[in-house]
Amino acid sequence: MPKLGMAPIRRKQLIEATYLVLHRDGIDDLTLKKIATEAGVATSIITHYFGTKEALIADTMSDLIGSLLREVRDRRKLASSTIDEIVAIVDGNFAPSQVSPTAISAWLYFWSRVPYDSTFDRMQRICDYQLRKYLVHSLKDIVAREEADEIADTIVCLSYGFWLQFAHRQGDFDVVRAHRMALQVIEARIQMAWQNNLHLAARTSLAADTKQIAT
Amino acid sequence: MPKLGMAPIRRKQLIEATYLVLHRDGIDDLTLKKIATEAGVATSIITHYFGTKEALIADTMSDLIGSLLREVRDRRKLASSTIDEIVAIVDGNFAPSQVSPTAISAWLYFWSRVPYDSTFDRMQRICDYQLRKYLVHSLKDIVAREEADEIADTIVCLSYGFWLQFAHRQGDFDVVRAHRMALQVIEARIQMAWQNNLHLAARTSLAADTKQIAT
Amino acid sequence: MPKLGMAPIRRKQLIEATYLVLHRDGIDDLTLKKIATEAGVATSIITHYFGTKEALIADTMSDLIGSLLREVRDRRKLASSTIDEIVAIVDGNFAPSQVSPTAISAWLYFWSRVPYDSTFDRMQRICDYQLRKYLVHSLKDIVAREEADEIADTIVCLSYGFWLQFAHRQGDFDVVRAHRMALQVIEARIQMAWQNNLHLAARTSLAADTKQIAT
Amino acid sequence: MPKLGMAPIRRKQLIEATYLVLHRDGIDDLTLKKIATEAGVATSIITHYFGTKEALIADTMSDLIGSLLREVRDRRKLASSTIDEIVAIVDGNFAPSQVSPTAISAWLYFWSRVPYDSTFDRMQRICDYQLRKYLVHSLKDIVAREEADEIADTIVCLSYGFWLQFAHRQGDFDVVRAHRMALQVIEARIQMAWQNNLHLAARTSLAADTKQIAT
DNA sequence: CATGAATGAGAGTTCATTCAT
DNA sequence: GATGAATGAACTCTCATTCAT
Numbered sequence: 037m038p039k040l041g042m043a044p045i046r047r048k049q050l051i052e053a054t055y056l057v058l059h060r061d062g063i064d065d066l067t068l069k070k071i072a073t074e075a076g077v078a079t080s081i082i083t084h085y086f087g088t089k090e091a092l093i094a095d096t097m098s099d100l101i102g103s104l105l106r107e108v109r110d111r112r113k114l115a116s117s118t119i120d121e122i123v124a125i126v127d128g129n130f131a132p133s134q135v136s137p138t139a140i141s142a143w144l145y146f147w148s149r150v151p152y153d154s155t156f157d158r159m160q161r162i163c164d165y166q167l168r169k170y171l172v173h174s175l176k177d178i179v180a181r182e183e184a185d186e187i188a189d190t191i192v193c194l195s196y197g198f199w200l201q202f203a204h205r206q207g208d209f210d211v212v213r214a215h216r217m218a219l220q221v222i223e224a225r226i227q228m229a230w231q232n233n234l235h236l237a238a239r240t241s242l243a244a245d246t247k248q249i250a251t
Numbered sequence: 252m253p254k255l256g257m258a259p260i261r262r263k264q265l266i267e268a269t270y271l272v273l274h275r276d277g278i279d280d281l282t283l284k285k286i287a288t289e290a291g292v293a294t295s296i297i298t299h300y301f302g303t304k305e306a307l308i309a310d311t312m313s314d315l316i317g318s319l320l321r322e323v324r325d326r327r328k329l330a331s332s333t334i335d336e337i338v339a340i341v342d343g344n345f346a347p348s349q350v351s352p353t354a355i356s357a358w359l360y361f362w363s364r365v366p367y368d369s370t371f372d373r374m375q376r377i378c379d380y381q382l383r384k385y386l387v388h389s390l391k392d393i394v395a396r397e398e399a400d401e402i403a404d405t406i407v408c409l410s411y412g413f414w415l416q417f418a419h420r421q422g423d424f425d426v427v428r429a430h431r432m433a434l435q436v437i438e439a440r441i442q443m444a445w446q447n448n449l450h451l452a453a454r455t456s457l458a459a460d461t462k463q464i465a466t
Numbered sequence: 467m468p469k470l471g472m473a474p475i476r477r478k479q480l481i482e483a484t485y486l487v488l489h490r491d492g493i494d495d496l497t498l499k500k501i502a503t504e505a506g507v508a509t510s511i512i513t514h515y516f517g518t519k520e521a522l523i524a525d526t527m528s529d530l531i532g533s534l535l536r537e538v539r540d541r542r543k544l545a546s547s548t549i550d551e552i553v554a555i556v557d558g559n560f561a562p563s564q565v566s567p568t569a570i571s572a573w574l575y576f577w578s579r580v581p582y583d584s585t586f587d588r589m590q591r592i593c594d595y596q597l598r599k600y601l602v603h604s605l606k607d608i609v610a611r612e613e614a615d616e617i618a619d620t621i622v623c624l625s626y627g628f629w630l631q632f633a634h635r636q637g638d639f640d641v642v643r644a645h646r647m648a649l650q651v652i653e654a655r656i657q658m659a660w661q662n663n664l665h666l667a668a669r670t671s672l673a674a675d676t677k678q679i680a681t
Numbered sequence: 682m683p684k685l686g687m688a689p690i691r692r693k694q695l696i697e698a699t700y701l702v703l704h705r706d707g708i709d710d711l712t713l714k715k716i717a718t719e720a721g722v723a724t725s726i727i728t729h730y731f732g733t734k735e736a737l738i739a740d741t742m743s744d745l746i747g748s749l750l751r752e753v754r755d756r757r758k759l760a761s762s763t764i765d766e767i768v769a770i771v772d773g774n775f776a777p778s779q780v781s782p783t784a785i786s787a788w789l790y791f792w793s794r795v796p797y798d799s800t801f802d803r804m805q806r807i808c809d810y811q812l813r814k815y816l817v818h819s820l821k822d823i824v825a826r827e828e829a830d831e832i833a834d835t836i837v838c839l840s841y842g843f844w845l846q847f848a849h850r851q852g853d854f855d856v857v858r859a860h861r862m863a864l865q866v867i868e869a870r871i872q873m874a875w876q877n878n879l880h881l882a883a884r885t886s887l888a889a890d891t892k893q894i895a896t
Numbered sequence: 897c898a899t900g901a902a903t904g905a906g907a908g909t910t911c912a913t914t915c916a917t
Numbered sequence: 918g919a920t921g922a923a924t925g926a927a928c929t930c931t932c933a934t935t936c937a938t
Contacts, residue, residue, distance in 0.1 A: 042901065062367030064279055068929065078903050083930060141366065148363035150419045151356065152277030160419055189416075190432055194405070197412030201404075204365045204375055217405055224439035257918065283912065293920045295913085304912065472897070492797030494709055498933065508899045510934085519933065571796065578793035580849045581786065582707030590849055619846075620839070620862055627842030631834075634795045634805055647835055654869035687922065713908065723924050728909060 046085050047095070049075050054096045059141035063148065066093075094155050100142050101163045107131040112170060121174040122191075122222060125167065129195045130215045140203045147196075167192050179229040187225050194218055261300050262310070264290050269311045274356035278363065281308075309370050315357050316378045322346040327385060336389040337406075337437060340382065344410040345430045355418045362411075382407050394444040402440050409433055476515050477525070479505050484526045489571035493578065496523075524585050530572050531593045537561040542600060551604040552621075552652060555597065559625040560645045570633045577626075597622050609659040617655050624648055691730050692740070694720050699741045704786035708793065711738075739800050745787050746808050752776040757815060766819040767836075767867060770812065774840045775860045785848045792841075812837050824874040832870050839863055 053075035058066055068089055072079040086092040108128030115121040133139060150156045171188035179187065198218065202209045268290035273281055283304055287294040301307040323343030330336040348354060365371045383403045390399035413433065417424040483505035488496055498519055502509040516522040538558030545551040563569060580586045598618045605614035628648065632639045698720035703711055713734055717724040731737040753773030760766040778784060795801045813833045820829035843863065847854040 046901090063363050065367075067927080069927090080903065080930080080932090081901085084900095084902075087930095089929065144363050144366070147415060147419070148278050148359050151359070151421065152280075157419070164419075186428075186432055186435075190409070190436060193412030193416050193429075194409050194436075195412065196415045197408030197410065200362060200411045200415060201408050204362070204372070204379075206366065213401075214408075217401055220401075220443065221405060221409075221436055221440060224443040225436060227443065228435065228439040261918095282910080284910095294911095295915090295920065296918090298913065299919075476897095493793050495797075497931080499931095509932095510899060510936090511897090513934065514898075574793050574796070577845060577849070578708050578789050581789070581851065582710075587849070594849075616858075616862055616865075620866060623842030623846050623859075624835070624839050624866075625842065626845045627838030627840065630792060630841045630845060631838050634792070634802070634809075636796065643831075644838075647831055650831075650873065651835060651839075651866055651870060654873040655866060658865065658869040658872065691922090712906085714906090725909080725911090725924065726922085729921095729923075734908065 043085060046077070046081065050077075050082060050085065050092060051096045051099050054092060055138045055142055058096075058145055059138045063145050066145075068092075090155075096142065097146050097156060097159060100139065100146065101159050103133050103139075104128065104131075105163065105166055107133060108167065108170065118174050118177045122171065123219065125170050125174075126191065126195070126215070126218050126222070129167075129199075130211060130218075135199070135202060135211050137206055140199060140206075143199055144203045147200075164192065175226075178226060183229040183232075187222070187229065190225060191218070191222060194221060258300060261292070261296065265292075265297060265300065265307060266311045266314050269307060270353050270357055273311075273360055274353045278360050281360075283307075305370075311357065312361050312371060312374060315354065315361065316374050318348055318354075319343065319346075320378065320381055322348060323382065323385065333389050333392045337386065338434065340385050340389075341406065341410070341430070341433050341437070344382075344414075345426060345433075350414070350417060350426050352421060355414060355421075358414055359418045379407065390441075393441060398444040398447075402437070402444065405440060406433070406437060409436060473515060476507070476511065480507075480512060480515065480522060481526045481529050484522060485568050485572055488526075488575055489568040493575050496575075498522075520585075526572065527576050527586060527589060530569065530576065531589050533563055533569075534558065534561075534593065535596055537563060538597065538600065548604050548607045552601065553649065555600050555604075556621065556625070556645070556648050556652070559597075559629075560641060560648075565629070565632060565641050567636060570629060570636075573629055574633045594622065605656075608656060613659040613662075617652070617659065620655060621648070621652060624651060688730060691722070691726065695722075695727060695730065695737060696741045696744055699737060700783050700787055703741075703790055704783045708790050711790075713737075735800075741787065742791050742801060742804060745784065745791065746804050748778050748784075749773065749776075749808065750811055752778060753812065753815065763819050763822045767816065768864065770815050770819075771836065771840070771860070771863050771867070774812075774844075775856060775863075780844070780847060780856050782851055785844060785851075788844055789848045792845075809837065820871075823871060828874040828877075832867070832874065835870060836863070836867060839866060 050071060053071045054066070057070045057074050061070060068079050068082050071092070072082060075081075082089070082092055086095065108125050111124035111128045111131075112121055115124045128134070134143075146156060146160070150160045168185075168188045171191055172184045175184035175187055178184075195218065198214045202211065202214070265286060268286045269281070272285045272289050276285060283294050283297050286307070287297060290296075297304070297307055301310065323340050326339035326343050326346075327336055330339045343349075349358075361371060361375075365375045383400075386403035386406055387399045390402050393399075394402065410433065413429045417426065417429070480501060483501045484496070487500045487504050491500060498509050498512050501522070502512060505511075512519070512522055516525065538555050541554035541558050541561075542551055545554045558564070564573075576586060576590075580590045598615075601618035601621055602614045605617055608614075609617065625648065628644045632641065632644070695716060698716045699711070702715045702719050706715060713724050713727050716737070717727060720726075727734070727737055731740065753770050756769035756773045756776075757766055760769045773779075779788075791801060791805075795805045813830075816833035816836055817829045820832055823829075824832065840863065843859045847856065847859070
């Protein structure tokens with residue numbers, strides 16, 4: 037069956053198998069044999085298309101992060117107001133593709149290796165940077181710059197915390213509730229910023245928008 | 252020359268070595284040989300005192316979680332008000348023993364295995380349950396029961412998120428700032444709860460206390 | 467678009483690539499993939515034209531030995547005296563095609579496998595036999611038959627020794643000096659043979675010729 | 682059966698097994714499994730005592746070269762004249778421990794890897810240097826310095842050539858004859874040196890000694 | 897004629913564990 | 918109590934070869 041142009045097909049297939057085995061068997065039972073069996077091919081196919089196990093995993097993680105950033109970017113494009121933009125980012129973080137059990141297991145694996153793998157570290161920095169950039173871009177229209185930074189950090193970390201919790205509680209975890217809780221924190225923090233900073237003008241003009249957050 | 256009562260000494264010594272190797276060499280280079288070398292003993296000593304590698308790691312994680320709960324419990328005992336109690340819990344989460352690089356690496360390892368190891372899962376449930384119990388116990392004096400649950404969950408998840416971030420950014424991570432940001436979220440969420448729920452009585456009597464949070 | 471008569475072109479091309487990879491990467495990194503890459507073709511081309519890796523290597527070695535015997539034969543034809551013939555053989559052994567780094571690496575590989583590969587063993591016997599036959603043919607006009615045999619063996623072995631040395635010292639090896647040293651040994655041995663055997667007739671008539679050797 | 686102090690025993694045992702497998706199965710069938718089986722132990726024992734396959738082979742080769750130099754050194758100590766010293770070196774090169782089929786196979790392996798393995802290259806340099814040093818030390822009492830160098834090189838290379846021939850022809854190779862032929866070359870070359878250089882004083886006084894060479 | 901796809905056998909190496917001392 | 922000896926299972930990766938296109 038050697039048809040031409042199998043490379044992209046096999047690569048995708050093997051990345052999917054990696055997600056699956058990672059989720060099913062756990063973090064330190066991720067062997068090439070299992071992945072190959074899952075994909076229905078010989079172990080050496082992996083070497084053939086990826087060179088090393090590391091490369092396959094790196095590509096899988098790259099796929100994961102690319103998917104998150106795409107979810108966020110796509111939603112952001114559709115936003116029609118500053119608040120909508122912020123909500124879009126949070127929505128992206130809670131998109132089905134990111135809170136599926138399989139994706140969450142991959143995130144768990146990814147995070148656990150960031151400090152010991154420079155490739156992962158770089159990916160994580162890029163992801164963090166992108167999310168924060170988007171958030172600060174929107175937040176700085178509503179609150180003071182320093183507040184914007186802190187709120188952005190808070191949102192990013194809160195998302196990570198929810199994901200971690202989801203990874204641990206899986207079926208018992210209520211994604212919708214978590215989503216709502218995240219938005220409430222944002223709303224609360226923005227309001228606090230206003231009270232502290234007396235950004236009266238912004239407060240007046242954006243008061244209506246803010247109400248949208250919890251919906 | 253058999254020494255009496257070596258067991259507790261050796262066990263502690265090996266657990267400490269486990270923390271160290273885990274932090275230094277990363278999650279999948281945690282070999283018994285390295286741990287033994289680090290502790291200055293023969294590999295078979297580990298089997299002798301712990302039986303299996305799994306048991307040693309489980310004991311290390313148990314030590315980690317015990318240490319967190321102790322930090323929280325100790326601080327809580329000194330609290331003189333409801334708000335103080337909440338702050339005490341957050342303070343416990345950010346105690347030096349929990350945000351040391353070594354401890355953070357252990358947490359990372361622990362989290363990554365929770366879904367695949369029933370012992371770890373049980374430990375994680377206990378830890379989560381304890382923290383939430385403490386938080387809800389205090390929060391329910393200030394806000395409605397459902398709000399208390401949600402705020403407790405928010406605080407726990409936010410802590411996890413900060414830890415994760417700390418694990419990834421290590422030296423670049425500002426623990427003091429994170430600590431402050433966590434308290435601000437709590438303050439903001441409590442105030443929002445008040446506004447939404449018109450718990451006027453509580454609002455009036457506890458208004459002063461709330462001010463303490465950010466200090 | 468099938469081209470006619472590609473076989474000899476491809477075969478030569480692949481044999482040259484084999485020499486190159488053998489020299490560059492060493493004896494146990496001689497893989498078909500490397501050879502194919504070096505030749506700029508797909509790996510399966512090798513199987514197509516040679517059947518097996520062994521066959522390719524055997525053909526390469528055959529090429530090597532054929533080249534040595536050709537060098538010797540060509541020079542021998544031009545010789546105008548008995549001594550010239552002997553010198554011609556030694557000259558052939560030190561011909562540029564035989565003492566190039568690439569060729570020397572191939573010889574090294576070849577020798578190391580002679581005892582374990584019957585094809586190589588046969589080739590080596592033929593090569594040895596040919597060189598000795600040529601030498602004895604000339605020597606027996608100057609010295610007694612037993613002496614001729616021994617001197618022929620000495621010359622052959624000394625050449626091998628010099629090649630081996632060249633293979634090991636490469637750039638530091640002085641080919642011209644080695645060449646001269648080989649001729650001196652021959653001259654010395656022939657003189658000794660005369661002294662021992664009192665071949666007075668030969669001694670007288672060939673004395674002048676002998677002087678040529680060292681030039 | 683884990684007794685203390687097994688290390689030197691096992692190491693020797695594994696080196697011997699390496700010699701054997703190398704000789705029996707040839708140069709590129711030298712697998713750890715075979716060596717371990719030959720030695721009657723598990724494969725992992727090799728890793729346990731040597732770390733890597735490379736280290737085991739390097740130690741084997743070190744043993745080989747050490748043995749040659751010891752043979753030469755021991756014989757040299759017993760020499761009572763300059764000529765005896767030279768003969769002692771040649772005798773060492775043809776000692777049973779060096780011209781046994783097993784040792785010859787090891788030499789063949791060793792030589793074939795010298796250009797691609799810096800450890801082997803270093804060993805080869807040391808061995809060469811030592812042999813030449815001994816030879817020149819003795820030769821310079823009989824002939825001019827430049828002649829001494831050239832004759833030493835000739836002897837070393839001739840020995841290598843004979844060994845190579847022995848490796849290829851094994852049972853058909855007459856070691857005693859080769860030994861004699863080597864000594865004849867030395868005698869012939871020394872006499873030639875005298876004739877060329879008119880070292881009359883030395884010639885007279887050492888003439889008797891020289892006669893010993895061929896015995 | 898030429899190729900990429902695919903494989904399976906086997907390589908070296910790692911490692912948790914058992915056991916006699 | 919403590920150790921070094923020893924093992925076997927499992928890992929990743931390499932590579933010559935076959936085959937459909």
